[in-house]
Amino acid sequence: MAEAKKIKAYEIGELDHYLFGQGNHYEIYKKLGSHKVKDGDTEGVYFAVWAPNAKAVSVIGEFNNWDETANEMERGEPLGIYTCFIPDVPENAMYKYSIETYSGARISKADPFANYAEMRPGTASRVTDLSRITWSDSAWMAQRKNWDHKEQPMSVYEAHIGSWKKHDDGTPDGFYNYREFAREAVKYIKDMGYTHIELMGIAEHPFDGSWGYQVTGYFAPTSRYGTPEDFAWMINYFHKNKIGVILDWVPAHFPKDAHGLADFDGTPVFEYADPRKGEHPDWGTKVFDFGKNEVRNFLISNALFWIEEFHVDGLRVDAVASILYLDYGRKDGEWVANEYGGNKNLEAIGFFKHLNSVVLGRNPGALMIAEESTAWPKVTGAVEDDGLGFSLKWNMGWMHDFTEYMKLDPYFRKGAHYNMTFAMSYAYSEHYILVLSHDEVVHLKCSMLNKMPGLGFDKYANLKVGYAFMMGHSGKKLLFMGQEFAQLREWSEARELDWFLLAEDEHVQIQNWVRDLLHLYKRNKAMYEQDNSWDGFEWVNADDKDRSIYSFIRHSKNGKKNLLFVCNFTPMARDDYRVGVPRRKQYKLVLNSDDVKYGGKGEERPLVYKAEKKECDGRPYSFAYKLPPYGVAIFEF
Known part of the structure; x- marks a missing residue:
């Protein structure tokens, strides 16, 4: 031998x-x-x-x-x-x-x-x-092993480094480098009260206008903002300031650029050879061949690379539905059925189960988040129970219903009242994160503010009540940069956010509101520790469609600090508003949208309300509160 x-x-x-x-x-x-x-x-x-x-x-x-x-x-x-x-x-x-x-x-x-x-x-x-990179985030990495997203607060600031802020120094791009961005973003995120940052488009990509979603260098942080050492320094700095970092990750497709993965050795190596499987007709890109062991290995090792080598805390997996469905974006005759004649990509299902088992099995406390836009079952279900094994799923259904409702003139909202309650009917079928992402503020969809009906005060007041409803609703939270201070223009990767708007009271007031909501969320266990159970959420009145008012309670595990939300989605003041409550206790007003710092009138009102034995909302006890136009009141009890 x-x-x-x-x-x-x-x-x-x-x-x-x-x-x-x-x-x-x-x-x-x-x-x-x-x-x-x-x-x-x-x-x-x-x-x-x-x-x-x-x-x-x-x-x-x-x-x-x-x-x-x-x-x-x-x-x-x-x-x-x-x-x-x-x-x-x-x-x-x-x-x-x-x-x-x-x-x-x-x-x-x-x-x-x-x-x-x-x-x-x-x-x-x-x-x-990469062996020269040094880390000093051992405390963060140690506590991450015991971090459980199901019972911890998670409010995500989605950001694009190249357009968050730019240098006005005459350089062609004006980009902040990774280190500059980290220093500035940490100050802002800590002040606002977010727990995580999610970064768009970090893996190397040739075209700025793809926002990083057409990748040619899966193992390289983009050189637009510096070196791999600079990138690691940024992650380290976020961790030392107790901020988690999530990266967008794109296993759905890759571009045809001559220097990239497409036809790598003159033949389809990374992509399916059959163009009916290997090309996205809508996007003009190639699709990974999930039937090849080496290709699946390339992607799984890439996910591990970011989490283990660069200490990233989670990956948000882009366009999961396009991977799962063989007919996604394809007409009849443009796709190939699986061996059973169906439209599910069985190889991709196996890939996701393998990916999530390995990544989360090797890295307790890390996150795998699916941007999955259909009703595919058990996206966050256990692999052992035939689930895909993700940690969280973007709640695209909630986002669609919420934005469609918010766009309506308040007069017509009573006809769409259940848009805002429907998500609670399936809220615990998956582990959800509620998202108002970059996708909602580009391509003529308007900024969040300009989705709102009315003019002036009405637009800002609508946005405030919408954000309060989102923060109170079950599920983790994500908001795209600029929307927290009511950016007027749609987002563009080519320019920085309109920070100059913060010279105007209305934008500062929205920012104050979002900041106080985020801090309220982070310090109140009722808002997050029972996010995956009806024990944590209770409607008081989900059916008040004629007045377009929603009231609900978020419960903590020990019942010591519960929160009652009242949200008025019309410009009608309700001076005689009465809300039913579960107990004859005192209810302390902890957040009031009528405060001057949020753009309200600042009318004096009691801070404590005592429930009386008076039936309301099907409950034996209640108290009265003067509810202003588009008013939000949050009470602790």
């Missing part, structure tokens, strides 16, 4: 081929890509790339004058992984793989596993050494 060739620790060996071929090499990113290593006394870089159908591959870069013949790679079987060691390659050196296809063509590709990329419009990969 032939003796197996002894390999160096950094080299691709038989076990690597086997595990990658089985789809279980969860740290394959430590082997594929470019890695600084030492071969004896010689320092250099080990390059490894999976190109199964290539005729030949070589490394081209600044260090060899982009010469296709200078550094040819050796093919490893059985998977077709090409490798080579090149001495004395400097840090940040640019490189690509020059691939000779079986048709005789030569194509140049960026490294799918590169950790750093050339600033766009350049498309080369860069050599970098």
